[in-house]
Amino acid sequence: MYGTLYLIPCPISDRTEPWDVLPAANRAVIDALDYFIVENTRTARRFLSKAGIGRPIDTLCFRELNEHTAAGREVEELVAPLLAGRSAGVISEAGVPGVADPGALVVAACHRRGIRVVPLVGPSSILMALMASGLNGQSFAFNGYLPVKPPERARAIRSLERRAAAEGQSQLFIEAPYRNAKLWAQLLDVCAAETKLAVAADITAPTELIATHTVGEWRKRAAPDLNRRPAIFILGI
Incomplete structure (x- = not known):
């Protein structure tokens, strides 16, 4: 056996x-x-x-x-x-x-x-972030880490945004926690104002942060403190 x-x-x-x-x-x-x-x-x-x-x-x-x-x-x-x-x-x-x-x-x-x-049953940050995002949970893709270099990362962001818009598919990705702030700044710079952006940081911890707004709305808000906090990012419509 x-x-x-x-x-x-x-x-x-x-x-x-x-x-x-x-x-x-x-x-x-x-x-x-x-x-x-x-x-x-x-x-x-x-x-x-x-x-x-x-x-x-x-x-x-x-x-x-x-x-x-x-x-x-x-x-x-x-x-x-x-x-x-x-x-x-x-x-x-x-x-x-x-x-x-x-x-x-x-x-x-x-x-x-x-x-x-x-x-066995237990918490998945990917699924929990999607659950709480309000974005499409019927069709989604987890893309892992985006490229580190800004030009390549910008191309990857645009590609995910196009896919989200064309297919209605939520696009999930992550970043090393110490690079979260740079990724966030580039997301707001590259994405269209009407694209929805969700972020879920410190899931299940006392400091948990989960929020979804359009990129245009995020540009009007103070940037969330994501430094060295494990986070999931989602682009959708």
Whole structure:
């Protein structure tokens, strides 16, 4: 019998207690596991400690799967214990594994091997931002990070804006928190006044900010403080 791969969400914000945003049913799954495939060992250990896992943290096995992990042999090594019957939990640094997250590599490997994959319920910043934006939730695309260089980023913004206008599809993207202010300034400079722009920062944290206005309206307002705050941006109509 193969083991089972559980996708374990964790809080989006490190200022949020796990059981304030996670269903109680997740606790039994977490307590039953001793093997975890994680994006960052220190972050995962802290999450499991705050979650009150029933086993001593030092008895658990942690293997990292992040942007430095090469697809192929390294991923197959992570899956090997499941083939031997040991179940595993995948934990991202924040939110749900496998979405905008390297956890998808091990999930794909499990599907190739016929290993059962079970997603657990938990917060996704992408979906929560879209839920609260008032923009089109029937058709949307997550575009990850935009280019860093201003000319290339401006072209990417215009392309997303055109797609939002032509297809009515909400366009979601993110930026490194320390570059949020530069992205915001360029969005207001590049986009048409009638384009809608939503921003969702610090989702689920006490400092949560979620607001949607047209670009023209945003230009009349004081810029939101987005410096070093994890945020989702959405363009729509």
